[in-house]
Amino acid sequence: MFDPGHDHDFCVGQVNMPEIAPRDAKTFLANPEMKGRIYVFFGPDSGLVSDRAQKLAQKLAGETGEVIRFHEAELDETASNLLDGLQAMSMFADRQVYHLPDMGRRLDGVLQAILQLADGHHPIVVEAAGKGKGDKIIKDLLKSDGVYLMACYRESARDIAQAIDEHLRQKGHKIDQDAFAHLTDILGEDHLLTISALESLELYLGPSPTHVTMDMVAEALGVRQSLDPSAIFDAMMSGRARLVAQMTIARQQDLHPAVIMSTIERDIQTISNMHGLMDQGFSGKALFGKLFPKVHFSRQDSLMRAARLLGPTKLREFRISLLESEHLQRRDDPMAWGRLERLLLRFSAA
Template sequence: MKIAPREADRFVAKPDPKAVAILVYGPDAGLVTSRIKTMMKTVVEDLADPFRIAELSDSDLRSDPARLADEAAAISMLGGRRIVRVRGAADGLTKIFDGFLGGPAGDALVLVEAGELGPRSSLRLLFEGAENAAAIACYADDRGALEGVIRTRLAAEGLAPEPAALQYLLDNLGSDRGVTQNELEKLILYAGPGKPGEKREVTLDDARASVGDNAGSSLDEVIDAAMEGNMDSLDTALSRARAADTNAIAILNALSRHLTQLHLAAARIETGSDIDGAMRGFRPPVHFSRKNSVQRQIRGWNRKKLDRALALVLEAEIQCKSAGQPDTAICGQTLLRIAQGARAGKR
């Protein structure tokens, strides 16, 4: 079934029980991730539970197609319904999912993440046409949707933006839902919550002080330094990110989205695209200042290496969410290991 954009948030909050597998795709990687996690929480309260959540990649299923059905049919040691999360999916997996949907095993909810898929995508058409599956598109927020996201998040903390502040936020956010949410969290911390029963006004000065006109640029610096194996730049970029109060989870989430984009770019190259063509598929588009760096990353990272890096990031995210774990140290060590892997590939 195809989920209309106006119905997407309602569906995500309470997925149709007839859908055993749900494809979430589109250029807004942050929104894809957000909707996947929202649906995961409708099944599993603790997203760090290794017994009820299985993480698979595109290459995992290509090398072992039966693993999808095996994971979907597996029973949790401690009971409860399971989630099977598939990252970086593309049309090369269509046949595997077609077979699975024809005779689904177990009661797990299968959540499938993909980048931008065109109207003729075989994977997208399969999920849209199946009665026991669903497809949800994720595109960058238009101004109306973005205003709703801003007002809703601020209102939850007893805050309301003055007109000038709202205009500033609309002008400087919106290309990626994940970045938008991170920047709004910074604004909330800076402005402070409102008092119970009344709304505190967020001023233009508040917005300018906490949300830069290059939102997410510090994250880009960290990611590019790690992916290129530039240790000195990584150390500097991490220091800047920490000075800007960017938390470890935000860095790992941004890195996860970037690795997924590189994975999709590698898949495009395997099917005949050149590097420039592969980069045009990035959403949001790569800023011109990062173009050379991302091109080098595409040349230096194949899909097998990207899978290993993504596994490291996912494990780090789980560790950071565990009570008492030093999230800053875990994030730094993970970035260091990825940078070392990038340097090893240059030898």
Template sequence: MTAVRPGDIEDLIRRGPDPRIPVILVYGPDTGLVTERAKALAESFLPDATDPFALVRIDGDLLASDPGRLCDEAGTVGLFGGKRSIWVRPSSRNFAPAIEAVLSIPVTDTRIVLEGGDFAKGNPVRALCEKSQRALAIPCYPDDERALGDLIDRTLRARDLRIDREAREVLVRSLGGDRRASLMEIEKLALYAAGQGSVTLDDVEAVVSDVAASVLNTLVDAAFDGRIEVVERDSRRFRLEGLDPAQVLGSALRHATAMLALRLDNPEKSSSAMAAAWRGLHFKRKASVERQLGLWGPARLRQAIDILAQAVLASRRAEPALAEAIASAALLRIAEAGRRR
């Protein structure tokens, strides 16, 4: 079995997998990290990653309908000889027969990188790669604090920037969940701080938190915290600015769902411990979210989710003016429930 442990993955990619192992599966729930690692593994095998004859991209759906195509590509000799990489992109269909076939033939000077989704243990492609001595299976889960810290330092260092300790801690807490999204935020921050040598806390607060999203989070937090006056004020503001009511309700629904998942997964933890485990939670929201987690138990959160889900459905069917009233009424119901501590 050649499944790679999460703690060994970065070292493996830096030094390069054993060239005698031709097939590498990269899979997991963090799609940005899956793509980043698949790209690195496919390109690092080649002397020149820009050579279109050396790097071949194949869609997984094509292999599902033509399993022999992968063996044909793996056995093809490049126009000018040398190493080749075959990068198989994600598929909605099962292409395990193509993988099973290529694992049964000798493959030299070719690396086959499979970009997969969030494959469960019993997925046929994952099972084949984990059982074969000629394949690797590399999981990609959301970055922890250490991995995010390394990503921040590495990305900023490449742009001749360092980051203050406090700013780094805040940035780590603001990221997570998807490597691609995290990298985009760090690169945006690097562009903002270009030429000043160091990234400060003011830079992080100015760039990383989106203003519209921040105000929307304020409205959602106010509703679940029972602050009815703030809900009324911000609801009027969003109506005047023409924000889609479905966006407001969707944000509140995702928030309630995330809190319910935290409560169910951590029944013995305190509110502060659960808030600390919330990946990507902005530090300015932490105190409010702690109060909400202490106030809203699983049963009450299910009721809130039902209220919001019904409001989402009703707002989609209603005229714009009525949809705004439906969204405001739903948030006020949540706020009234939050006030009844």
């Protein structure tokens, strides 16, 4: 079986007992069991699912191995072409790990197809965000040999606090207690969103070590305002005139562009999660009942409208445009407001 040459004393896998307890996640990722055929990350925190899957794939590949990432577009309806590709590459390639990100509605079929592979193929790491222990495919996987599963739940306040502390320490920053408490309070709904928010804060602070105050955190990421930053995104979906009006109010209230962008990034992730559930056939109340993180009922109509107006392709373009405009979050950019408004107008409803 594939082994990049590491020592592996930590072994949690047993026949028909392949589940990794959440408390053992960090230990397993640091020194994973190499005898597995398939590693599946599932659960409600899509960001944590993606982050851990990527880390494990790279760990399994080692320094000289290669991670090959498949995409949903590369699969046919039965996933038979995936099987053919995996079998062929396993015969002729060395030190490869196959990483399958979330496959949407094809996920169950893909996992069932992978289970049919004969022993001896290279390791496969699969993202199954949104799946739970009650889903049939997860139950089937729990009965399968050589399969390791790890549930990814919302991070605890302690995990969030540790992530904040480690991130700031690496950059040489110090932080006031009230600012630290506020960060811990507002972060944690999704792992990747937490990382994104910390990166936004880092961009705002600049490259030099800084003593972070509550005012800095509030300006970079936001606190409770008379205008909810979510109103900007909702206005986008209602038309350009409404967006311009809301942006005017936000500017009058000195709502920093970084706060708006951070809020929009969270909404984009929510809509992406909604698209995944829609692919699985969910709609209406059933969709929002399944959706995680949960959203307030007052925003359900606007988010559903956004999910229809911003299809997966356009949503991806919007996300990329925001990432390419990270400089707008800097506190010393006098042109940030105008540039941000033009960016949002590009993706707003007519």
